[in-house]
Amino acid sequence: MTVIGTRLPRAEDPRLLRGRGRFGDDFSAPGQLWARVVRSPAAHGEVRDLDVTEARNVPGIAAVVTAGDLPRDLVIPVRLAIADTDLSGFLQPVLARDTVRYVGEPLAVVVGDDPYACEDAAELVGIDIGGRPAVLDARQDPPRVAAELTRGYGDPGAAFARAAHVVEIDLAIGRHSGVPLEPRCLLAVPGREPGELAIFGMTKVPVWNRDLLADLLGVDETLIRVHAIDAGGGFGVRGEFYPEDFLIPWLALRLDRPVKWAEDRAEHLMAVNHSRQQYHRIAAAFDAGGRILALTDDVVQDNGAYCRTHGVAVPELTVAMLPGPYRVPAYRGRVRVVLTNKTPCGTYRAPGRFEGTAAREHLLDVAATRLGLDPVELRQRNLLTRSEMPHERPISTLGTEMILDTGDYPALLAAAVAEAGRLGYRALSAGTALPTRKRRGFGLAMFVEKSGLGPQETADVTVSRSGTVHVYSGGTSLGQGIETVLTQIAADAIGADPGAIRVTAGDTAAQPFGAGSWASRSTVVGGSAVHQAALAVRRRAIELAARVLEAAEEDLDLAGGSVSVRGDPAVRLTLADLAKVAAPASRYLKEGEAAGLSARRRFEASHMTYPYGVHAAVVEVDSGTGRVRVLRYLVAYEVGCAINPMLVEGQLRGGVAQGIGGALLEEFRYDEDGQPQAITFIEYRLPTAAEIPPVDVLLCQESPSPGNPLGVMGAGEGGISAAGAAVANAVRDALGLPGSVGQLPLTPARVCALPGAIAGPGTGGRP
Amino acid sequence: MSMHKISLRVNSREHELAVEARRTLADMLRHDLGYTGTHLGCEHGICGACTVLMDGQPVRACLVFGVQADGTEVRTVEGLADGEQLSDLQQAFSDHHALQCGFCTPGFLLLAEAYLAETSADALTEAQARELVASNLCRCTGYQGIIEAIVATARARRK
Known part of the structure; x- marks a missing residue:
């Protein structure tokens, strides 16, 4: 009986529930020093002087370093390079030397015995910055364009010229980001050899970070070991290589002492990747029957002060994924990546899709009004059908050709509409006997996600003498439950009890070829590698058992952690027995044969797999105060195969909560001088339980992915992709707007300014 | 100092x-x-x-x-646990998938433990649990599992 598809309790839970998790700040080393980063108080200016004398003289301070102490021209390179874009002039220095470009940019590091004393000393660093004007609106003319990208095919111009209907809207997406609950933390411990380091706190892409750190330090990469940790949420931002990821290890080597750094929340909100902020002008051309002839989008992305490790991946994904699940004969998406004096941007869960889906799906709702069609009917007329799959779209993204691999989009949309009806969404949104200021609305949006980015993932599976099956994966634990999922995959493939499996994820010594956990790839690519390695161990166990039992391999079966002869269950060898049979001194090994009951396998993926879904929301808008409440929320999602449905539902529900945050609450605002206005949880409004409704999930497993042996598609991002769109469409419906809501998040002030709200120009509400 | x-x-x-x-x-x-x-x-x-x-x-x-x-x-x-035995609330958190990264979990457990100790005699509605849970932040779960776990524990303790 397979454990795939079961709601197995999570392997991670017992330790986390008992306070025995090991997060970044839970690691310490004897003799460790603490670091405090001194950050720019100005948004833009020339560094005229940094006076560290007084800080250096504080008792217990071991060192204060500035850019002058670092190798010159030390910048953090791009991890996700996109062909034909040269970002070398826009990369972030590890410490600012001559110019600062955002509030929070690292200028110096204070290191000492005690974290409180380090904070005191950091405040004594004299900072003299000659202020320059701060650029805070990416639409300012002329913009400082770091890159411009276009994706598309066909002749949209001709299509627009002959169209029966042309609909165009503007939609701005607010600046917000992942904001995991655990701030970043790093501990770097020097070892016995010169350059040897143990690192605690890196995650997401530990091998890539290790290799980059080794290159920047000029040491062999195997001298650096990144240890597996528990991470308090990832969401795209945690684990990218930031300035501190060089500074802390470098200081540990320079001072020959362990150095630990734990950022505070204010630092996190102004130092860690921002995301999302884009201005879309999107247009569609329709024929008289409401069929899309062409789609265009012109996007400006406010990328903040630098290009970081993601390069232009977010804007590229925005325009590459924009056509979504629809039949779009001609398309052109252009995005200009503009630099401003704000915290630089990177990816945040469903990068480019949250933004693009919001623009496209909001446009379709506006178009449905203009064309006099029901929004669902308009979508059904344009969705790619099962007979058109796989659908090759002449667009590349993240270096892969886009082939929408499988699915039945119209069926899922119909199922979602039926489910929303069954759950009473329509009746709830119609509302009866509401107070006069309250308006309700229903909004729906459809999306295509991407998952399973390659090029590869490697897994090692080995059985120890106790019979424990050890899985060494290159993915990392970010809270998503990777240990549980890989346990289920390995248990199924080998034929062992899940309790016998132990997963280590993200230790660079245990798995030196891992590509990390991001882009909804861990289950798809990492899981497939584990599947293959575990199958190989299964075959090896049977091969060895055949020698011991002097039986034919085809007469043997491995189940419940033991190999037995078919039809004679009394004769059996456990995995523990077979690990000993494979031990180096075993008489069962042939001459020259490698010892060990273990296997390493590499799963390659040249194309991504594309899950898809529908979001539906019922909102209540107080047209007097502008407050929007989400009353109900539904996600219908095709995942191919759910290894653990409980975890998939958890991913979807958690994603919805974050999406509602981005649609209604969360925003990094700046004042006119470029001072960040959201540096605490008072101003940066994460949703609480009071803002998040129960989320209904319709989990579908109708279209297994053809690209991997498990048939799985990623589930990490489908809960958030269409949240901005669904909420915007529901608010538009509630207020009876003819056009776009204009801007997300839909804060009370913005809602009040919409026509249909009491404070708005077109008061009176729906006709 | x-x-x-x-x-x-x-x-x-x-x-x-x-x-x-x-x-x-x-x-x-x-x-x-x-x-x-x-x-x-x-x-x-x-x-x-x-x-x-x-x-x-x-x-x-x-x-x-x-x-x-x-x-x-x-x-x-x-x-909270009794030796290796998880408390009923901890077990309910696992059963209802009330945690993902687990970083916020200790805070929610203790918040709920204090509330349940005071009010275990009364019926805890989902709305009351939601208001309680709104005291703290979770970035992973969307709160649904946390609310379900607390309501289930309250029910089980009443019996």
Whole structure:
């Protein structure tokens, strides 16, 4: 009986529930020093002087370093390079030397015995910055364009010229980001050899970070070991290589002492990747029957002060994924990546899709009004059908050709509409006997996600003498439950009890070829590698058992952690027995044969797999105060195969909560001088339980992915992709707007300014 | 900085130590006494990840100084299980998938534990549980599992 598809309790839970998790700040080393980063108080200016004398003289301070102490021209390179874009002039220095470009940019590091004393000393660093004007609106003319990208095919111009209907809207997406609950933390411990380091706190892409750190330090990469940790949420931002990821290890080597750094929340909100902020002008051309002839989008992305490790991946994904699940004969998406004096941007869960889906799906709702069609009917007329799959779209993204691999989009949309009806969404949104200021609305949006980015993932599976099956994966634990999922995959493939499996994820010594956990790839690519390695161990166990039992391999079966002869269950060898049979001194090994009951396998993926879904929301808008409440929320999602449905539902529900945050609450605002206005949880409004409704999930497993042996598609991002769109469409419906809501998040002030709200120009509400 | 000698009980164990006046209870628990299950998410009293019980009342350990805990009984997440046996609330969190990364979990467990200890005789509605849970922040789960776990525990304890 397979454990795939079961709601197995999570392997991670017992330790986390008992306070025995090991997060970044839970690691310490004897003799460790603490670091405090001194950050720019100005948004833009020339560094005229940094006076560290007084800080250096504080008792217990071991060192204060500035850019002058670092190798010159030390910048953090791009991890996700996109062909034909040269970002070398826009990369972030590890410490600012001559110019600062955002509030929070690292200028110096204070290191000492005690974290409180380090904070005191950091405040004594004299900072003299000659202020320059701060650029805070990416639409300012002329913009400082770091890159411009276009994706598309066909002749949209001709299509627009002959169209029966042309609909165009503007939609701005607010600046917000992942904001995991655990701030970043790093501990770097020097070892016995010169350059040897143990690192605690890196995650997401530990091998890539290790290799980059080794290159920047000029040491062999195997001298650096990144240890597996528990991470308090990832969401795209945690684990990218930031300035501190060089500074802390470098200081540990320079001072020959362990150095630990734990950022505070204010630092996190102004130092860690921002995301999302884009201005879309999107247009569609329709024929008289409401069929899309062409789609265009012109996007400006406010990328903040630098290009970081993601390069232009977010804007590229925005325009590459924009056509979504629809039949779009001609398309052109252009995005200009503009630099401003704000915290630089990177990816945040469903990068480019949250933004693009919001623009496209909001446009379709506006178009449905203009064309006099029901929004669902308009979508059904344009969705790619099962007979058109796989659908090759002449667009590349993240270096892969886009082939929408499988699915039945119209069926899922119909199922979602039926489910929303069954759950009473329509009746709830119609509302009866509401107070006069309250308006309700229903909004729906459809999306295509991407998952399973390659090029590869490697897994090692080995059985120890106790019979424990050890899985060494290159993915990392970010809270998503990777240990549980890989346990289920390995248990199924080998034929062992899940309790016998132990997963280590993200230790660079245990798995030196891992590509990390991001882009909804861990289950798809990492899981497939584990599947293959575990199958190989299964075959090896049977091969060895055949020698011991002097039986034919085809007469043997491995189940419940033991190999037995078919039809004679009394004769059996456990995995523990077979690990000993494979031990180096075993008489069962042939001459020259490698010892060990273990296997390493590499799963390659040249194309991504594309899950898809529908979001539906019922909102209540107080047209007097502008407050929007989400009353109900539904996600219908095709995942191919759910290894653990409980975890998939958890991913979807958690994603919805974050999406509602981005649609209604969360925003990094700046004042006119470029001072960040959201540096605490008072101003940066994460949703609480009071803002998040129960989320209904319709989990579908109708279209297994053809690209991997498990048939799985990623589930990490489908809960958030269409949240901005669904909420915007529901608010538009509630207020009876003819056009776009204009801007997300839909804060009370913005809602009040919409026509249909009491404070708005077109008061009176729906006709 | 002057040091202050204090004594307190943490999870029924006696501790005596000297702390700076400005040292927070959270830092003292984590770094001086080794109770690293108490997590710091914001250090300004909003997220509630550092919630512990001081004489039975939930407090934000980031907003309490260590010296204020002198003479008190503090309960942290490490004190919830009975040996290797998870408490009913901890087990319900696992059953209802009320945690993902687990960083906020200790705070929610102690918040709910204090509430359930006071109100276990009354029926806990989902709306009441939601209001309680709105005290703290979770970035992973969307709160649904947390609310379900607390309601289920309250129901089971009433029986």
